[in-house]
Structures are given as structure tokens and as C-alpha cells.
Amino acid sequence: MPNTDGTGSRTAIVTGAARGIGAAIAQRLAADGLSVAVVDLDEAACAGTVETITSAGGRALAIGADVSDATSVDTAVERVVDELGAPTVVVNNAGILRDNLLFKMSVDDWDAVMAVHLRGAFNTVKAAQKHMVEAKFGRIINLSSTSALGNRGQVNYSAAKAGLQGYTKTLAIELGKFGVTANAIAPGFIQTDMTAATAERVGVPFDDFIKYSAEQIPVQRVGQPEDIAHTASFLISEGAGFVSGQVIYVAGGPKD
Numbered sequence: 001m002p003n004t005d006g007t008g009s010r011t012a013i014v015t016g017a018a019r020g021i022g023a024a025i026a027q028r029l030a031a032d033g034l035s036v037a038v039v040d041l042d043e044a045a046c047a048g049t050v051e052t053i054t055s056a057g058g059r060a061l062a063i064g065a066d067v068s069d070a071t072s073v074d075t076a077v078e079r080v081v082d083e084l085g086a087p088t089v090v091v092n093n094a095g096i097l098r099d100n101l102l103f104k105m106s107v108d109d110w111d112a113v114m115a116v117h118l119r120g121a122f123n124t125v126k127a128a129q130k131h132m133v134e135a136k137f138g139r140i141i142n143l144s145s146t147s148a149l150g151n152r153g154q155v156n157y158s159a160a161k162a163g164l165q166g167y168t169k170t171l172a173i174e175l176g177k178f179g180v181t182a183n184a185i186a187p188g189f190i191q192t193d194m195t196a197a198t199a200e201r202v203g204v205p206f207d208d209f210i211k212y213s214a215e216q217i218p219v220q221r222v223g224q225p226e227d228i229a230h231t232a233s234f235l236i237s238e239g240a241g242f243v244s245g246q247v248i249y250v251a252g253g254p255k256d
């Protein structure tokens, strides 16, 4: 879809988009008229998201890439440029959990979480930023979390999610003069495979975990991936060009 400012096609990259929040964001951005690169570790796993988008009349491409690996990301971005057009929207959503209490956490579990969330978000923006600068338009969204404020059993994840907030603000400062905004979305409890895995780790049936969590949230429900997709849709819109360097908590209340 052409930009209203005549800068050509609008193409988005959404990482970790095979399922959960990433899939919902990819579908929403496609519905908003963007061509969407659906990036995840396993290309075949992206088929469902791509099918949902294309059957609704949108344009999407499945790409297998490991965001923690710079070469893999560079290759993926080259494919996006060739097959969908130069990317001007990047949503860093790929994420993993390796939860444990500090005294039991391995260095590998620390490093794995840093590699996917922090190095991953660095790799994608590093590879895509020149296309945004050339277009004089760009929108970057990084998925943080209410866990950035601290969460038992998540010393690695909370550090990474807090790190993404500083990363976001610095991107906003460096890239603002090129028409590029960078913002973070910090979700609270969103019902996905990730929160199902947390329920399993703490030994609580997922339905009970959802019910208990909803009772602690001011709006009295847990979030759905579409709640995050709606916020992403606003942040990537052309009208949101004066919103940059912000962390938007989407948590059904002021915090988790």
C-alpha cells in the first residue's frame, strides 16, 4: 500500500510472529494495509499466520530466522527487501523465558534470554534502519514487559525487558531526525503459550492461573494478544509521528 507521503510501499517485519502476540500484531498490521514479513525460528511454523493474513486479502511472507544471530537476520532482511519491499516498520516481539530463582539460574539461561530479547532487537534494527532512514519514515516497536519493574524468578527476563526500555529511548534519540520513532509496549498478563508455560512452571492449571491473575488486574481480566496488536497499530500509524521514546504499559491498570 503506498504511503500518503509518497515514500512507496509500507512493509513491516514482525519477529516471533508464528504465534501469540506476534501473530496478532502481524495480522493487525496486515489489516492496516502493510505487507508483513512473518519472522520466526521455524519458517514452517509461520504458515498459519501467513494463511490468516492472505485469506483476509493481505500480503505476508514467512521467513525462518533466529533473531539472536546477526547473519540470519541480515539474510532475512534482504529477503524482505527483495520479496515485499524495503521495511519501514520493525516490531521486535520474539521472546523466550528461562525462569528460575537467581541462585539456581545458569549462565546459559541468563545468556539465552539476553541474546533473544536484547541482541535480537539490536540485530533487526541494525539491519533495517538504513531503509527507514532512506524513506525518511520508520516505526520501531520493542516488546518490553511489566516484568521490567521486577518479577520473582525472572532476573534475566526482567533485566532484558528493562534493557529494552533504555534501548528504545536511545533509538528514539538517534533516529528521530530521520522520521523514525521508537517505542516500547510493556504488556502485563497476556493469554498466550508463554503465560501457559509460566502456569506450568509454578504448578497451577492455566485456567486457575488466569482467574487468579484477572482478580489482581484493575480491569478484572487478563489481556489478549489483540490488546497489544491494537496498541502496535496506533504506534506504527503515520499520525503517531510525535510519540517517540515512550514505554506504554498495556496491563489493564497502571502496572501488573
Ligand code: NAP
Pocket: 015, 016, 017, 018, 019, 020, 021, 022, 039, 040, 041, 042, 065, 066, 067, 068, 092, 093, 094, 095, 096, 116, 120, 143, 144, 145, 146, 186, 187, 188, 189, 190, 191, 192, 193, 194, 195
Ligand atoms: P510466545 O507465545 O512464546 O511466542 C514467542 C515467539 O517468539 C515464538 O513463536 C518463538 O518461537 C519466537 N522466538 C523465540 N526465540 C526466537 C528467536 N531466537 N528468533 C525468532 N523467533 C523466536 O510469546 P508471547 O506471549 O506471544 O510473547 C511475545 C512477546 O511479548 C515476547 O517478547 C514476550 O517476552 C513479550 N511479553 C509477553 C507477555 C505475556 O503475558 N504473554 C507479557 C509481557 C511481554 P518458538 O516457538 O520456535 O520458540
